Amino acid sequence: MKETLLDILCCPLDKAELELEVIREDDEEILEGRLICTECGEEYPIEDGIPNLLPPDMRDEATA
Amino acid sequence: MKLADERGMTTVYEPAEDSRLLADAVLDRIDGGRVLEVGVGSGYVAARVDSETHADVVGCDINPAACARAKGEGIEIVRSNLTDPFAADSFDAVVFNPPYLPTPPDEEWDDPLEYALSGGEDGRRVVRPFLADVGRILRPTGRCYLLVSTLTDIEAVVELAETAGLAAEQIAEESFPFERLVVLKITQKNT
Numbered sequence: 487m488k489e490t491l492l493d494i495l496c497c498p499l500d501k502a503e504l505e506l507e508v509i510r511e512d513d514e515e516i517l518e519g520r521l522i523c524t525e526c527g528e529e530y531p532i533e534d535g536i537p538n539l540l541p542p543d544m545r546d547e548a549t550a
Numbered sequence: 551m552k553l554a555d556e557r558g559m560t561t562v563y564e565p566a567e568d569s570r571l572l573a574d575a576v577l578d579r580i581d582g583g584r585v586l587e588v589g590v591g592s593g594y595v596a597a598r599v600d601s602e603t604h605a606d607v608v609g610c611d612i613n614p615a616a617c618a619r620a621k622g623e624g625i626e627i628v629r630s631n632l633t634d635p636f637a638a639d640s641f642d643a644v645v646f647n648p649p650y651l652p653t654p655p656d657e658e659w660d661d662p663l664e665y666a667l668s669g670g671e672d673g674r675r676v677v678r679p680f681l682a683d684v685g686r687i688l689r690p691t692g693r694c695y696l697l698v699s700t701l702t703d704i705e706a707v708v709e710l711a712e713t714a715g716l717a718a719e720q721i722a723e724e725s726f727p728f729e730r731l732v733v734l735k736i737t738q739k740n741t
Contacts, residue, residue: 487626487627487628488626491608491626491628493637493640494584494608494636494637494640494641495628495635495636495637496635496636496637496638497635498630498631498634498635501637501638530635534618534621535621535627536617536618536621536627536628536629537628537629538629539628539629539630539634539635540612540629540630540631541631541634544612544631
């Protein structure tokens with residue numbers, strides 16, 4: 487994901503702003519990292535450039 | 551026979567008549583701004599909006615295979631449950647070809663295409679929470695383009711929009727042997 491995407495994202499649980507933690511990036515985008523809710527502290531992973539913003543209880547049960 | 555078999559699909563919803571009807575209606579009406587496609591699937595509609603307009607396109611899907619595929623088309627992707635993780639007043643347009651086929655509970659099956667096709671017993675299982683939240687992420691002058699079928703009961707969908715403080719009007723349609731597909735333009739009621 488591009489860093490500018492952060493402007494339009496929020497925590498799916500409480501709609502608070504997210505903080506970005508970059509683990510790996512290239513010239514274009516963040517490939518691996520975390521989005522952390524500034525309110526509830528829930529962490530959402532970014533893998534292969536795709537942020538997974540499913541609420542925690544849907545992360546595992548949802549479609550494989 | 552399962553719906554997925556009838557429509558000859560694997561794990562990601564492939565573009566069909568409904569996708570094309572929606573893409574054509576949307577391309578006539580979007581010339582820029584920020585656009586979200588919910589349930590991006592193969593990425594067909596989002597990729598067309600991306601390449602044929604000046605809009606900034608973001609797609610989301612609950613299905614990881616769809617996310618990976620649309621990402622491969624060069625679309626910015628978020629894995630999400632509908633519009634849950636998008637901030638208020640973020641989009642000039644939101645586009646959605648939802649799962650809308652009414653499906654009896656005993657014919658539901660547990661795979662990604664259930665999410666792509668089945669709208670639950672009345673066909674509105676997914677449309678209902680979507681309409682309840684889409685007004686939040688649309689800018690005041692934003693437009694939502696929603697594909698629905700007569701199988702989903704278009705009047706009932708319009709009522710759901712009105713209950714959510716939105717206004718809906720039909721802007722495109724196409725008839726098929728067992729259903730009529732319609733694109734609804736949905737706006738904030740006071741604009």
